[in-house]
Amino acid sequence: MAQGKYRSDIDGLRAVAVIAVLLHHLNTNLLPGGFVGVDIFFVISGFLITSQVFSEVKRNTFSLKGFYQRRINRIVPALVTVLVATAIVGAFILSPVDLIRLNVSTLLSLLGVSNVYIWVKYGNYFAADASEAPLLHTWSLGIEEQFYLLWPLFIVVLYRLAPRYVLPILALGMVAAVGASEYATGVFATAAYYLLPTRFFELMLGGVLAIYLHQPRVIAKLTAHGLALAGLLLIGFSLFALNANSTFPGVNALVPCLGAALLILAGSGDTRSRLLTSRPMVFIGLISYSLYLWHWPLIAYLSYLEIPIDLPVGAMLIAVSITLAWLSWRYVEVPFRRSGATWDFSRVFFRRFALPALGLATLAVLSVQFNGFAQRFSPDVSRLEAMTLQKPSEIRKGCHVTNALYKTEPDDACRLGAEKEQLDGIMIGDSFANHFTGMVDLLAKPDNLSIMDYTMDSCPPIIGYTVDMSATYAEHCAKRNERAFNLIEQNHYRYVVLAAIWPREAIAKDIVEASIKRAVEHSDQVIVILRNQHIEKAASCPIRHLMFDTDHSCTVSRSGAAPYWADIKVKFPQVHFIDPNQVICTAGVCSPMIKGHLLYLDDSHLNEVGSRFIGRTLLDRGYSLLHDPVADPSNAVTKLDASVHR
Structure with a gap:
């Protein structure tokens, strides 16, 4: 030119x-x-x-x-x-x-x-x-x-x-x-x-x-x-x-x-193209x-x-x-x-x-x-915003890694629960597993358990799961999961914690079931943490309420659990389920704010304050990583059945 x-x-x-x-x-x-x-x-x-x-x-x-x-x-x-x-x-x-x-x-x-x-x-x-x-x-x-x-x-x-x-x-x-x-x-x-x-x-x-x-x-x-x-x-x-x-x-x-x-x-x-050289297009271009x-x-x-x-x-x-x-x-x-x-x-x-x-x-x-x-605003605005800045992925940096670091080996310093030399189990999963680490840290202590967390972005502990993953991500996740499950088989951990943004589609049943079965066969106890409720603008809505005095509701109706969980519960009765929505949701309505605590980091992930608040609340209700309240008919498994059939 x-x-x-x-x-x-x-x-x-x-x-x-x-x-x-x-x-x-x-x-x-x-x-x-x-x-x-x-x-x-x-x-x-x-x-x-x-x-x-x-x-x-x-x-x-x-x-x-x-x-x-x-x-x-x-x-x-x-x-x-x-x-x-x-x-x-x-x-x-x-x-x-x-x-x-x-x-x-x-x-x-x-x-x-x-x-x-x-x-x-x-x-x-x-x-x-x-x-x-x-x-x-x-x-x-x-x-x-x-x-x-x-x-x-x-x-x-x-x-x-x-x-x-x-x-x-x-x-x-x-x-x-x-x-x-x-x-x-x-x-x-x-x-x-x-x-x-x-x-x-x-x-x-x-x-x-x-x-x-x-x-x-x-x-x-x-x-x-x-x-x-x-x-x-x-x-x-x-x-x-x-x-x-x-x-x-x-x-x-x-x-x-x-x-x-x-x-x-x-x-x-x-x-020259008549479309591109037309006066309206040239004007917008200028x-x-x-x-x-x-x-x-x-x-x-x-x-x-x-x-x-x-x-x-x-x-x-x-x-x-x-x-x-x-x-x-x-x-x-x-x-x-x-x-x-x-x-x-x-x-x-x-x-x-x-x-x-x-x-x-x-x-x-x-x-x-x-x-x-x-x-410019109420002091509560800054207080709530401070909660959203507490990111589990940053707090557990090195224990939780990005997809590119899929070859990272477990770090023995990545411990949740009791502070002791002996390791009792391992926690694997994606970013949702990572955001539950504060909750697991508290729930493991009553049973004197030390759990190592070994989590990675966008990689649920489901062997063969590739939905919404690029080819490279899928390959890395497959290798990471194979490494994690090999560790479970080699070490025969007493306890294995699985957590993720579990897929809701019924078609995922077989591979979810197969993955849980593999963990069950090579450990003494498997604990599955269910996904928490997605709430649009969960992290910002309560703050904007305080800033602008709006009347828009931040709550949503509780979504049903994936349909395959009821069958998996029957097939593997020894699997213990933990449902964070027992704290987030009341009478079928879920809120990002509970008792002055802003639980979320974004629309789906919990912040560290929220994760630990859920853990403390479950502890106060008699739950631990291994046990539900003995006389409580509304325990996680019972509620799981109800949400599946809702």
Whole structure:
């Protein structure tokens, strides 16, 4: 592409990307795979910026200062505008912990590392609490800015060392990057979504295409139409075939990226898509950066205030987003870019980057120092929030591991229950087993039991269970379970504790039964901890009640247990069941708050306070890890029968 040649079809492609993201965020059912709009942006960015950089490198006019000056002028003014506006609104409505996270995020967003912070603090992009993070979407800006710290230098060095082989070397590197992304996505799913190494190939694809098109290429009209059609089909397929459960990025991300690349290639000649070059699409494309920045904080704050996004609200949100986007494009993006081009680098850097960064850093420090300005709300808000910060996975770090660490051997220091040298048993299972460790620690003490916990994310102790697992996760879980059950067979533990988010489907009966049988045959006693009740907004609802004095109920009706448990109880009468819902639920109604204790960490997982509260309550009622109250007809097994037939 010739330097400075405007491509209206690329603005149209930007419009496709931002519309996909916007509709997906409004309602995932509209476009299940709409999140790939970000990947389309990556390809466009890689193409446009590499076109400019490579042209300058070839003319020997490339300057790092000039490059980063353009990046600051292009990215920072609109970003700072949105960050400040978001922080101002957050000061009025966010809880203390959420305000701290927001104000730290504002600084890290400007510094280009918010993707790392969001990965650590929120984890899964599609998790319930992530939907209320006002700056969640800035993770993609972090990817871009980190990429552009490396990419220009790489192009310069490669061109100087092997000018004739730049394209083949980059093409081979891109293939390797796709392979690395596919592998890492299977092993480190959450990290792969947010971090640069697994996204590198997406921007790189645009860069390789830019270098390929640096030499004029003749593309026949029919060929251009064919390429455009193929590109649209690939993007359309991704928008509807991919969803939150799809492994991503990896090869799945390559599909929309190739679609975007084909559309850019198709428009590199004289033939341009009428759809992409239409005035409405070009307009949306021009304001797409600001539209991307503005739309998500609006959605996140509506979600935070529990305002449903129905059709009227959604239409109004789109209108407000476009209006704000146009205003910031017209009065911030364009004028700041023009004026910044006449300044020297130091002036641009200090006025447009360093000073805003200092201001946002001050805000972040003050937020931490004053505990999120907790005095804005009742002291009970901070008390409950403190409970949600007690995460069993962090407390039992090393005893509970991620899927990638499936080869981790049991640690003899990972003990629950009685403090003694002799080990009495082992506890295995997934993250639900991990969140029950506080409860098990208390319930094991009356019987003087020492139980070692050996748990792993997303790996229930069910041999052969692979539902909703990627191929790599399934393989790792299978090996982990085989190791755990081999330990049970080799050591013949007196007690084996099995806990998980047990599947509810009746079809899982055979493999659940087979797994329990294997544990029963090689131990003296098996204890099964049933899954606790899922409650939407369990961790946030009680807190928002205090903050906003709402009357929305946080309780839900109790769900029935999996239908196979009654049969397993008959077949294995020696198995002891522990049901945490005996504490969480009363008369068929389940609450995340019991006697001033907030039990949950998110919609399903318990926090450490909740886990131990359930354990203490069961102890007070006469339960232990091995025994139910002798004269209590409403023990776990009896209640299990009732819930199965409910």
